[in-house]
Amino acid sequence: MARRTPDSHDFPTRSYDLVKEFAVALAVVLVLSIGLAAIFSSPDEKPVTxxxxxxxxxxxxxxxxxxxxxxxxTSAGYGPPYNSASEGQKLGPLPLQKLGGVRLPVDxxxxxxxxxxxxxxxxxxxxxxxxxxxxxxxxxxxxxxxxxxxxxxxxxxxxxxxxxxxxxxxxxxxxxxxxxxxxxxxxxxxxxxxxxxxxxxxxxxxxxxxxxxxxxxxxxxxxxxxxxxKHLAGDQWGMMNEVGNAPGQPWMWLYTFWYQVPPFSTSGNADALVWGTMMLLTLLLLFVPFIPGLRSIPRWIPIHRLVWRNYYRRIKTS
Incomplete structure (x- = not known):
């Protein structure tokens, strides 16, 4: 009976060039990266000087x-953090801008x-x-x-x-x-x-x-x-826009949305009001499992059952 060596086996083998595989993969990824960047990347706008x-x-x-x-x-009457010309923006009675103080004094x-x-x-x-x-x-x-x-x-x-x-x-x-x-x-x-x-x-x-x-x-x-x-002003959805036809930042749509509707669009405290609104929405999202009514929405509108229909089908038949 033939004696097996430590590296012997019963399945077929073939030679494999790992370096060649790496070089081909690198070339393909490089070409794709350059091509996609040329088509979809942000435009290289010259700076305003x-x-x-x-x-x-x-x-x-x-x-x-x-x-x-x-x-x-505008900057002369902006208030903190540049000067004390005004209290700045408030959230109700809370002077958020003034609370930060004048940290970067500018005359x-x-x-x-x-x-x-x-x-x-x-x-x-x-x-x-x-x-x-x-x-x-x-x-x-x-x-x-x-x-x-x-x-x-x-x-x-x-x-x-x-x-x-x-x-x-x-x-x-x-x-x-x-x-x-x-x-x-x-x-x-x-x-x-x-x-x-x-x-x-x-x-x-x-x-x-x-x-x-x-x-x-x-x-x-x-x-x-x-x-x-270039359609980058605040009332043009500027925070989520990109120059030209390049994709912008779609994840900013909710924050930018509030600047387009009253009372935010007509208020001098828009930044503070939008910030407060987003903090409130974030807290609501964070405490959804503990808020009666909100936590029951998945039972009333069971969209998750449609997404995971195969799972629920198996559970039902088992």
Whole structure:
């Protein structure tokens, strides 16, 4: 009788090239990944930059800068975490935004003055900054507010103008102090690309905190116009949309839905109200097994029996 070796067996065998199998599988997966990514991936949109803003809507840059100096922009009156200008959004009597406190203090005027303070060899700008700093707060506000109103009047008189502000060259003469010089110099910095790093945490190109630059950009009309053109605004289901025809985030539909219907769509506390609504729905889902009535819905509407009909058929016949 033949003696069996440890690796002997009675079933047939054939050679198998594991490396070849791995190489083929890798090639197939790579081709599929590249092809599907090219067809279904998110579009590679160019970022919105301060330079692009200044080139596309210079009047809007000037109007936004003046608004920052006057303290009339959205961020200037936003409240916590940037300032104490308002209590912010509430959930009933609970001031949720105020409870967080001012953790990232931002002075709206500094969004304009800080980049300008680093410019040298500009006597007119230096004199304008000195005049601004020497003036009383009420005087600064009056200068900036008057110039902002004059820009708005110029925009209303010049219908073809684009952007949120009118052409500064068409603003009626008035007592605006150093504000026109500051606004003009600010536009010049933006058009050279100097604002890209001037407002970051470290004050240079490699700064990592973009909070202040984003606040400045969002205070103008240009960024919102870009978002609306791509159907990304809040009242356009923006949180779950994607640019172009690419798939968005369908799991966000429930959260986004509330922003489209009253009273959320007409409330200044929409974010707080939607958050509260979602927390309530989450708690209801969490405690479904303990809530009388809700926990009985599966017995009244036995959809699960249709899904698991084979199982229930076997249970019934056994």
């Amino acid at each position: 301060m330079l692009g803003w200044a080139q596309a809507a210079p009047d809007d840059v000037v109007a936004t800068a003046v608004g920052e100096l006057a303290g009339t922009t 709206s005027a500094s969004l304009v003055l800080d980049p300008l303070s680093g410019i040298a060899n500009n006597p007119n700008l230096t004199a304008a900054l000195q005049e601004w700093n020497a003036a009383a707060p009420d005087q600064r506000t009056k200068w900036a507010t008057d110039y902002s109103d004059a820009i708005g009047t110029a925009a209303a008189d010049d219908q073809p103008a684009t952007g949120a502000g009118g052409d500064p060259a068409k603003v009626a003469p008035g007592e605006y102090g150093p504000v026109p010089t500051l606004a003009s110099a600010f536009l010049g910095v933006a058009q050279t690309g100097g604002l890209e790093g001037a407002l970051t945490s470290s004050g240079n190109f490699y700064g990592g905190d973009a909070t202040r630059s984003l606040l400045l950009l969002s205070d103008g009309a240009y960024l919102e116009d870009q978002a609306r053109a």
